[in-house]
Amino acid sequence: MTDPYAPRITRREAALRLSAAAVAAAAVGGGAMVFHDRRTVSAAAVPVPDWRVPLPDSAPRAVAARGSDPAANVRRAVSALGGMESFVRRGEVVLIKPNIGWDRLPEQAANTDPHVVAELVRLCLAAGARKVIVTDISCNDPRRCFARSGIGAAAAAAGAEVVEAQRLRMVPAALPGLSAGLEVIEDVLRADRVINVPVVKHHSLSKVTLGMKNWFGVMGKGRNRLHQDIDRALAELGATFRPTLTVVDATRVLVANGPVGGSLADVRAVGALAAGVDPVLCDAWGAAQLGLAPGSLPFIAEAEKRGLGLADLALVRELGTA
Amino acid sequence: MSWTTRIRTVYQAFFLVVFLWLLGRLAVGDPRALPYSAFLHGDPLSAIGVTLAAGTIPGALIWALVLIALTLVFGRVFCGWICPLGTLQQLSSWLFSPRSQRESLQVNRYRRWYALKTYILAALLVAALAGTLQSGLLDPLSLTARALASGLWPLLPGGRPVPGGWLAALLLLVTLVASRWIPRVFCRGFCPLGALLGVFSRFAIFRIHRVSDACNNCKLCAFACQGADEPLGNHRVSECHVCLNCLPGCPENAMSYRALPALPAPPPKPDLSRRYLFGTLLGAFAVAPLLRATGGGRQAARSRLIRPPGALGESEFLQRCVKCSLCQQACPTGALQPAIAQAGVEGFWSPVLVPRRGWCEFACTRCGEVCPTQAISRLTAVRKTGYDGKPPVSIGTAFIDRGRCLPWAMSTPCIVCEEMCPTDPKAIWFEVADEPVRDGAARRLQRPRVDAAKCVGCGICENKCPVGEEAAIRVASVGESRDPLNRLLAGESPS
Numbered sequence: 005m006t007d008p009y010a011p012r013i014t015r016r017e018a019a020l021r022l023s024a025a026a027v028a029a030a031a032v033g034g035g036a037m038v039f040h041d042r043r044t045v046s047a048a049a050v051p052v053p054d055w056r057v058p059l060p061d062s063a064p065r066a067v068a069a070r071g072s073d074p075a076a077n078v079r080r081a082v083s084a085l086g087g088m089e090s091f092v093r094r095g096e097v098v099l100i101k102p103n104i105g106w107d108r109l110p111e112q113a114a115n116t117d118p119h120v121v122a123e124l125v126r127l128c129l130a131a132g133a134r135k136v137i138v139t140d141i142s143c144n145d146p147r148r149c150f151a152r153s154g155i156g157a158a159a160a161a162a163g164a165e166v167v168e169a170q171r172l173r174m175v176p177a178a179l180p181g182l183s184a185g186l187e188v189i190e191d192v193l194r195a196d197r198v199i200n201v202p203v204v205k206h207h208s209l210s211k212v213t214l215g216m217k218n219w220f221g222v223m224g225k226g227r228n229r230l231h232q233d234i235d236r237a238l239a240e241l242g243a244t245f246r247p248t249l250t251v252v253d254a255t256r257v258l259v260a261n262g263p264v265g266g267s268l269a270d271v272r273a274v275g276a277l278a279a280g281v282d283p284v285l286c287d288a289w290g291a292a293q294l295g296l297a298p299g300s301l302p303f304i305a306e307a308e309k310r311g312l313g314l315a316d317l318a319l320v321r322e323l324g325t326a
Numbered sequence: 327m328s329w330t331t332r333i334r335t336v337y338q339a340f341f342l343v344v345f346l347w348l349l350g351r352l353a354v355g356d357p358r359a360l361p362y363s364a365f366l367h368g369d370p371l372s373a374i375g376v377t378l379a380a381g382t383i384p385g386a387l388i389w390a391l392v393l394i395a396l397t398l399v400f401g402r403v404f405c406g407w408i409c410p411l412g413t414l415q416q417l418s419s420w421l422f423s424p425r426s427q428r429e430s431l432q433v434n435r436y437r438r439w440y441a442l443k444t445y446i447l448a449a450l451l452v453a454a455l456a457g458t459l460q461s462g463l464l465d466p467l468s469l470t471a472r473a474l475a476s477g478l479w480p481l482l483p484g485g486r487p488v489p490g491g492w493l494a495a496l497l498l499l500v501t502l503v504a505s506r507w508i509p510r511v512f513c514r515g516f517c518p519l520g521a522l523l524g525v526f527s528r529f530a531i532f533r534i535h536r537v538s539d540a541c542n543n544c545k546l547c548a549f550a551c552q553g554a555d556e557p558l559g560n561h562r563v564s565e566c567h568v569c570l571n572c573l574p575g576c577p578e579n580a581m582s583y584r585a586l587p588a589l590p591a592p593p594p595k596p597d598l599s600r601r602y603l604f605g606t607l608l609g610a611f612a613v614a615p616l617l618r619a620t621g622g623g624r625q626a627a628r629s630r631l632i633r634p635p636g637a638l639g640e641s642e643f644l645q646r647c648v649k650c651s652l653c654q655q656a657c658p659t660g661a662l663q664p665a666i667a668q669a670g671v672e673g674f675w676s677p678v679l680v681p682r683r684g685w686c687e688f689a690c691t692r693c694g695e696v697c698p699t700q701a702i703s704r705l706t707a708v709r710k711t712g713y714d715g716k717p718p719v720s721i722g723t724a725f726i727d728r729g730r731c732l733p734w735a736m737s738t739p740c741i742v743c744e745e746m747c748p749t750d751p752k753a754i755w756f757e758v759a760d761e762p763v764r765d766g767a768a769r770r771l772q773r774p775r776v777d778a779a780k781c782v783g784c785g786i787c788e789n790k791c792p793v794g795e796e797a798a799i800r801v802a803s804v805g806e807s808r809d810p811l812n813r814l815l816a817g818e819s820p821s
Contacts, residue, residue: 107687107688107689107690143746143786143790144687144688144786145355145658145659145687145690147355147357147658148658148687148689148690151357152689170484207745208741208744208745208756208772209739209741209745209772226792228742228790228791228792229792231739231740231741231742231745231792232732232738232739232740232792233739234739260751261750261751261752263745264745264746264747264748264752265750266688266711266748266749266750267750267751270750
């Protein structure tokens with residue numbers, strides 16, 4: 005083309021090369037604009053949504069049902085609260101968070117009773133939920149916990165999507181007042197409604213482990229540092245995670261060696277269950293099942309002081325034995 | 327492709343897929359009792375090695391007799407049709423080495439150094455007889471399982487890291503890369519199991535036969551010969567993998583594979599020099615005492631040498647462990663890791679429990695269920711946990727580091743170790759004490775204490791301890807049920 009020793013450039017060639025350079029510059033610049041991150045902290049913490057539904061003031065804050073059939077207790081308590089339809093709308097994704105923390109059998113009372121979980125799944129699906137997810141981050145090997153607690157099979161048979169810890173996606177969540185860097189199950193943060201289903205158990209630090217303590221199970225690594233200021237941490241969890249419904253399982257309660265248990269001598273068959281929209285009241289009722297006065301528990305007092313609920317047992321509507 | 331090759335390829339693919347599938351099911355914790363250790367149960371090298379070292383044939387290893395019988399009838403069909411390492415090498419040499427016909431004839435000729443595998447076999451068996459079982463290091467089944475469990479699975483989604491796993495993976499990788507230049511280089515030169523099967527295949531009923539009248543010495547039979555066993559001349563039957571590539575290779579149809587009752591001439595023996603063999607055996611005899619005296623391990627209990635639950639005493643354990651990594655692959659929490667230096671040279675790649683990586687799940691008995699040689703004995707959950715009324719199986723004892731523990735050293739509440747403790751009653755209990763606080767009133771705290779008589783050493787306390795890097799509660803092997811001398815308390819009797 006041109007003689008390299010006497011380079012001459014035509015107008016046409018200059019225009020072509022200039023436009024090629026402009027296109028390249030635009031591509032590089034545009035790409036940089038797309039990928040440029042202006043934030044100083046790169047990982048954006050996801051805020052925890054509020055899953056509560058507004059209810060009329062006349063509605064009970066919590067109801068308790070007694071009887072030997074845990075599934076029937078669930079049905080009676082939920083229907084006394086106005087039925088699952090008043091909490092779950094058609095097409096919503098509901099996440100149920102039982103306690104599936106331990107490699108123990110249902111009789112050992114370390115995990116939520118599988119019948120309770122399965123019945124809640126059925127009620128949510130009957131109310132029109134698009135999907136019901138059952139999950140927890142176990143302390144023992146999750147495969148063994150989901151299998152031996154009976155919850156994995158029972159929830160799946162009832163139609164839930166059971167997500168074991170190995171398949172969970174974790175995202176950094178905004179947890180003001182708690183340890184920085186904690187991650188939360190993504191499914192929890194994305195769910196439209198969340199039902200918290202703890203089991204009543206003895207605990208050596210907070211004396212009893214219930215609904216607010218059950219939120220430990222949605223968090224990943226680092227959660228064990230929260231024990232260092234447990235009462236404040238539990239109230240903080242209660243203020244951060246606002247469930248649609250709390251269902252406290254006292255089918256069997258663990259009175260000693262909690263929260264793992266093991267010995268059947270530590271298990272009492274209570275045959276009761278409470279459901280409610282007031283997580284503090286539900287926890288107060290649960291503590292009473294272990295014979296503990298709610299007023300004696302600092303985490304309940306702390307939560308009440310922060311206006312998360314009322315710990316007055318007179319507010320629980322007792323349905324009695326079926 | 328001829329029909330014999332086609333059938334053989336189907337067999338090879340089938341056994342490779344089954345081998346990988348079983349390892350995969352083990353890794354995901356399939357609750358079914360699948361025959362995870364079936365390949366290793368049929369391994370005569372492990373069976374004979376364990377028999378020489380421990381003086382007993384543990385349970386299912388008796389299946390090795392089936393493979394010996396198969397070899398006595400059909401020759402080394404295991405090598406050519408079943409062995410996953412053989413198949414992988416064949417695959418790699420097929421993928422990476424497009425050769426000319428001339429080159430193929432060259433690389434598939436017998437070399438004198440292929441006798442090395444027989445020296446290796448002799449050394450391993452003599453060392454076993456002297457009390458140290460090292461056959462698993464080069465056994466093709468152990469080698470492959472180990473490389474995949476430690477080197478490949480950690481790379482898969484959900485896989486857990488295995489420090490040192492690259493060592494096991496490297497051996498496999500070198501073998502596969504080297505088969506680009508010498509097909510089946512491991513089988514031909516190094517495999518002690520192949521050498522062992524070669525001893526039996528000398529007496530095989532079915533073997534390659536050449537009708538010498540029809541043969542015109544064109545050497546095409548050696549063109550794709552996997553074993554480099556010279557089907558042309560005096561066939562080296564102990565080297566033959568029965569790949570049957572020589573049959574369709576012969577343009578004169580002079581080759582056949584059939585029952586040969588009478589032998590025209592004894593087949594060639596491996597090229598062993600009597601002097602070298604003597605030296606090898608002498609050296610191998612010295613290895614066992616040498617490893618024991620200067621290699622570390624076995625003599626004294628080691629604090630961080632925490633063996634899986636049900637593991638035999640250290641001597642008996644090392645006489646049986648073939649370092650196959652199945653227990654490691656089966657462990658649901660990833661607690662079992664290969665020992666690089668913790669167990670001495672003798673115990674290289676034997677399983678050791680590392681509590682910061684995982685813990686021994688209280689009612690889990692998987693490692694013993696998959697151990698092919700019962701170096702880890704089978705336990706029931708009821709026996710292991712002590713729910714049968716006898717003392718539970720202990721693998722060690724937890725010790726609190728009072729300089730790191732939050733309630734002991736930092737005046738900060740924490741109960742995580744006690745919370746996690748699975749025994750009944752909990753081995754960790756609290757003493758309530760008022761701890762001084764800087765610039766303030768004393769704080770009432772629960773300080774954890776370990777009841778050594780109740781602790782089973784499962785390590786969940788160490789694993790979950792919120793104190794980063796080195797935990798404030800750590801498990802040591804003392805108190806382990808398997809060693810009546812590695813004890814702490816005078817009153818306790820091992821279960």
